[in-house]
Amino acid sequence: MLTIHPIPAFKDNYIWVLHNRMHAVVVDPGLALPVLEYLELKKLRLHAILITHHHGDHTGGNAELLKVFDVPVYGPSNEFIPFVTHPVNEGIQINLQEISLRLTVLDTPGHTQGHITYFGSNPKNMIFCGDTLFSCGCGRVFEGSIEQMYHSIQKLVQLPDDTNIYCTHEYTLDNIRFAKMVDPDNKKLTEYEIYAKQLRLQDISTLPTTLQLEKTINPFLRCNQPDIIKSVQNHALSTLADPLSIFSELRAWKNSF
Numbered sequence: 001m002l003t004i005h006p007i008p009a010f011k012d013n014y015i016w017v018l019h020n021r022m023h024a025v026v027v028d029p030g031l032a033l034p035v036l037e038y039l040e041l042k043k044l045r046l047h048a049i050l051i052t053h054h055h056g057d058h059t060g061g062n063a064e065l066l067k068v069f070d071v072p073v074y075g076p077s078n079e080f081i082p083f084v085t086h087p088v089n090e091g092i093q094i095n096l097q098e099i100s101l102r103l104t105v106l107d108t109p110g111h112t113q114g115h116i117t118y119f120g121s122n123p124k125n126m127i128f129c130g131d132t133l134f135s136c137g138c139g140r141v142f143e144g145s146i147e148q149m150y151h152s153i154q155k156l157v158q159l160p161d162d163t164n165i166y167c168t169h170e171y172t173l174d175n176i177r178f179a180k181m182v183d184p185d186n187k188k189l190t191e192y193e194i195y196a197k198q199l200r201l202q203d204i205s206t207l208p209t210t211l212q213l214e215k216t217i218n219p220f221l222r223c224n225q226p227d228i229i230k231s232v233q234n235h236a237l238s239t240l241a242d243p244l245s246i247f248s249e250l251r252a253w254k255n256s257f
């Protein structure tokens with residue numbers, strides 16, 4: 001049985017721990033201490049660290065974890081990240097024997113130049129997508145181009161609908177506030193807001209989300225929908241209607257929100 005558990009860190013990060021009650025793998029450990037405490041509490045042995053991109057809130061715990069556990073560190077080959085021992089990129093498979101999980105690497109640049117996503121299909125479809133896709137939103141474009149981000153998101157959209165999305169930040173309620181402005185008549189979005197608020201009131205993570213759900217509520221995945229196109233055109237005083245232009249205007253709108 002694979003358990004995937006979010007460890008809260010900083011203000012709104014999640015460090016995902018994958019384990020089978022004995023062996024564990026950790027994704028984007030921005031901090032070491034809460035990870036070490038969780039491993040200790042659950043009597044788990046760490047076997048690998050997976051990194052999606054170079055930002056400090058995803059990598060800052062590497063040094064301290066490696067002092068305790070001598071394990072491989074997987075990370076994007078297009079970025080320099082201290083302590084990465086296994087640089088990986090598109091198509092490379094990672095066999096995490098101890099937790100019986102095989103992951104495939106997808107290049108998803110945009111937030112950073114070398115950002116990668118890890119995709120697994122057993123025991124269920126899942127992605128660890130760092131700061132590329134969030135529930136009801138997407139990452140900021142810091143280093144890559146808006147075209148890269150658009151194509152990265154499109155790559156993730158091609159995955160099976162039942163793919164569970166493990167992103168790295170609890171941004172859901174903020175993202176919903178923006179999405180409601182863009183897509184005010186979307187009933188699914190209103191329902192999701194009620195559900196997400198209930199979870200947050202109990203301090204429960206809104207993640208993982210699923211691709212199927214995101215396709216109904218996330219404006220960044222709905223740039224071909226008439227309601228979104230109209231709303232973005234009105235805001236940007238533009239007549240452009242192609243999905244990339246809509247995505248680009250939507251991202252700019254969100255940046256100033």
Ligand SMILES: [Zn+2]
Pocket residue numbers: 053055111131
């Ligand atoms: Zn980041």
